[in-house]
Amino acid sequence: MWILIWGGISCANPEPSPSASQELPQTLRQALAQAGVPASEVSVVVWGINEPRPRLAWEAQTPRNPASVMKLVTTLAALENWGPAKTWRTEVRVPRLEAQRGQGPFGVIGVGDPGLTLERWQELWRQVYQQGVHQLSGPILFDQRGFAPLESSPETFDREGFRAYNVIPRALQVGQQTQWWFIRPGERAGEPLRIWPEFPFPRIMLRNRTHTVSGPCPALWRSGLHYAIRAKFPGQVPITHPDGRLDTGVILELTGTMPRDCGVQVMGFSLLTNPAYLDSSFRTLWHELGGTFTGTLKQGAVPSDWPVLASSESPALIELLLQMNKNSNNVVARTLLLDLAMDGDGSNAANAATEASGRAKVFQILARRGLDFPEMVLENGAGLSRKERISAEHLARLLLWMQQKSLYGNEFMTTLPLVNVDGTLRHSFEDPRLRARFHLKSGTLDGVKALAGYGLDAQDHWVVVVFLANGAGAEGTVAVQEALLRWVRTESKIPQSGTVSDTRVLSAPNPLR
Structure with a gap:
């Protein structure tokens, strides 16, 4: 009791x-x-x-x-x-601040930041660039030790291992390891859909075999679209989720139809492994900033006592x-x-x-x-x-x-x-x-x-x-x-025989809203 x-x-x-x-x-x-x-x-x-x-x-x-x-x-x-x-802070660390000129190692420790978007990832490296570090030659270490590898694979739940909602979290994960594609119907029936990525990954290619149809947009606008994931260099074993065999080149093939009235829609796919996503996104963003990189990126332990060179704080919980x-x-x-x-x-x-x-x-x-x-x-x-x-x-x-x-x-x-x-x-x-x-x-x-x-x-x-x-x-x-x-x-009302304590009162919404 x-x-x-x-x-x-x-x-x-x-x-x-x-x-x-x-x-x-x-x-x-x-x-x-x-x-x-x-x-x-x-x-x-x-x-x-x-x-x-x-x-x-x-x-x-x-x-x-x-x-x-x-x-x-x-x-x-x-x-x-x-x-x-509560917030999470992702940091770029180096062995010695005073000697850092783009030589030697850089490190990022995964702290389980749930809000590490591509925009914040770029902000982090922009801070490095703005401190006069424009040429990177030392290795960059990505420390993933915070989370143990999960037992399940992305396709375990429903065999949709490439869909954004099935991504397996990692301690250092950018953009939820997802590439988002905008999809817009053509102006006339029969025209291909206009499809473009929010962020370009050089390793991901699109094969567009879609077309526009007339009629109203269904509640499930994706119902007429189908996708297939193909390795640029095919192997004998089918690939069901992001896999190292796709990291050197992957083709997203979209087929099917979408009604003209649907307007612009968004669809997400996770096609690269976590290391490849970090690698590709860093190289693209660093190049956009105007920097050059001649080193390597790899998974590895980053000492927690290295000084912080740049940092980015997540949105509040x-x-x-x-x-x-x-x-x-x-x-x-x-x-x-x-x-x-x-x-x-x-x-x-x-x-x-x-x-x-x-x-x-x-x-x-x-x-x-x-x-x-x-x-x-x-x-x-x-x-x-x-x-x-x-x-x-x-x-x-x-x-x-x-x-x-x-x-x-x-x-x-x-x-x-x-x-x-x-x-x-x-x-x-x-x-x-x-x-x-x-x-x-x-x-x-x-x-x-x-x-x-x-x-x-x-x-x-x-x-x-x-x-x-x-x-x-x-x-x-x-x-x-x-x-x-x-x-x-x-119909539901406070029971006549019941009692209600008013020690905490929640305000009702404005009836004019």
Whole structure:
């Protein structure tokens, strides 16, 4: 038996009370029937902030795969461990500052910087160039010891080893090891699509076999496009993910069609190994700066006592969490899990961080806050997993704790997409009454559909909303999700017999917004 104090309310044995509704509202049952999904395949919890028990709890304790909704667990752990202002600093180091004239070694230590973009990578080397170092001849060492090699390969999850969302994090990783391609339809049907890279990699070539078609743009604009990855110098064994055999030359072949009304779209591919990406991006950026390089780039240990010649600081953690949750960025989430293991500063390089040690740190952070989730299975913190599990009840308790106990509840909520406004929920539901009234993280996998976050009820009080569907018909439950949100917004109210503590009040949005 344990006691949990929430905003002035003492709840002993806080299991869902029998007085909480154990029946789904009729509108949800109708939506499930129309979708052909058994009610036993979904879990639903609606729980008012600072209310002692849920308003609705259906299959609440059943462990289910949450897909990307698992990023809520990673978000809590990161905010509680570091606070929203945490940053990572990537540095260029040299043995002796006073003698540095481009001769001798340079080094970069991987600190697990989740926000090391190509722009910041260029900024780092621009600082070197502006200090009068224009000709580099010494070797450049890239120190990757912070993260241990992960057991899984990029194609393990869904055999899409070249897609950006499957990139395996590294301690020193630039641009999430991804090349982004802009795609624009031609002006007339039959014309090839206009395709160009955000950043040119000399080792990556495009073979464009696409054409424009008439008609409206589908919700899944990529549905008519197909890709193939070919080695410039083909071998006998098929290549399924970035591999050293591609690093000397790789061809991205795009085929298929795209409607003229789609406008400019973006698609990302990871085609080079991490060392080749670092090498190619450095050489290109250094040449653009006007510098020359005659040395070698290689993986190697960089002494931590070498002086710092140049540095670049990441955006604050809160900005990275916005990117992670609004756009469901798997690489940021997986990197943060490893950062939690090494505490994000590279000091654990002698004992490289693993996903197992990151998982252990997350459970430790939860336990210290009284959040005991024995059924939870955490694999990589991103939800890109067939193994991960958590119950709707415990997701609800996590969301409640962040608003009732955490110092960072407002920041946590801000990272979640606003329904029909931004992120992955920009164009989600048809009912205009839902717009901007819910902050929710969504999740989708084959056989999984999930939604969890916060919303305003019929009385403009904040409630926690959790929806998990696992099963063959899960992907057809969008209408069921909309029916749930509509019920929350138009019918759900504070129970007459319930009490609500006002020790923490969340402001409702401007009704004119």
